[in-house]
Amino acid sequence: MAKSVAESSSKKGLPAGIWTTCKKCEQILLRKDYEENFMVCPKCGYYARLNARKRIAYLVDENSFCEFDKDMKPVDFLNFPGYSDKIKKSQINDAVVTGSAQINGYKAALAVMDFEFMGGSMGSVVGEKIVRAVEFAIENKYPVIIVSASGGARMQEGIVSLMQMGKTSAALARLAENNLPYISVLTDPTTGGVAASFAMLGDINIAEPKALIGFAGPRVIEQTIRQQLPEGFQLSEFLEKHGMVDIVAERKDLKDVITKALNFFCGKK
Ligand SMILES: [Zn+2]
Structure with missing residues (x-):
């Protein structure tokens, strides 16, 4: 049909x-x-699922986005089978786009993950770009907004990908020490090392409806704890009910919800 x-x-x-x-x-x-x-x-x-460009277009004021580190590309330092080819063939440089932008007039540093590049996995480029965006925010006294969409750490970069969890979390701790807010937006899916680091560290954690959010998948958990998981486990609404997520916001309302949070943290525009 x-x-x-x-x-x-x-x-x-x-x-x-x-x-x-x-x-x-x-x-x-x-x-x-x-x-x-x-x-x-x-x-x-x-x-x-939205790619990073589409998400940014929906979220920021027109023509306000100024991209950082556009040409930063990953390096296959472990000679992991097939990784170099993937990097070469991809139209996108890596799984995050960062920059400064305005959201209903509020200036912010923004990082938006892109699931289309290797399942939004976090490697050295994702970590480095996010940290640089946070450092820019500290320097300029901007709030930080990160939109996550990720299957987790990037195995092709081994331990270096896991290191990004600590690196990004430490940068966000410095942001907090500078009394600057961090708004985390969790979209489908936000899992693994990204869920276990910066995605869950927001001063406010906002999720899109029915997004899969969690560390390990339900099958792994069921096999480990030998119990059946409740209905809707690891979806936004379940996490909101149990206090892991602050708000579930529909996509059409997301810009307004973020604006309200910015208004709360940064004062009236
Ligand atoms: Zn449909």
């Missing part, structure tokens, strides 16, 4: 890419409407 409508639209001479399909319910959607709806399916409410 999905295919036939898309095919017939191309036969009618409509421009390519005018339609898109919801990954969950397979509803055919007009791409323009879908993008205006923040890539949330109007039929079933499914949240498509």
Whole structure:
């Protein structure tokens, strides 16, 4: 069904890419409407994962984003099989985009993870770019906002990827010592070493609905503790109920919720 409508639209001479399909319910959607709806399916409410560029476009004031360390690329220092090829073939340099931006007039340092690059895994570049963004914030007395989307640490960088957990957490501790706020936004999925470090350290932790958030996957936990896990375990709503997440915010409201937090921490604009 999905295919036939898309095919017939191309036969009618409509421009390519005018339609898109919801990954969950397979509803055919007009791409323009879908993008205006923040890539949330109007039929079933499914949240498509956003790459970093799209997320930044939805979140910051127009033309306010100024990118940091755009050309920083990872190095395959362990000669891990296949890693060099992956780096070479990728259109994106690494799994985080950082910069300064304004959000409803509030200046902030921003780091947005990109799941499209190796599952948003955290290696040396992710850690270094986040730390530099935090240091920029300390220097300029800006708040920090990090949007996480990650499968965890990057095994291709071995122990160096794990070191980024401590490195980013230490930078955020220095931010706190300087009395500057950190707003963490957790999106689907935020797991492993990222969940176990900076993603959970926000002065306020905001999650998107139904995002998978946790350290290890449910199967590993069930096998370890030999107990069945409760319904909805590791989803945003469950974590909010149990105090791990402060607010579950719909994507369309996210900019406003962040603005309210900035207003609370930094005063009126
Ligand atoms: Zn849908």
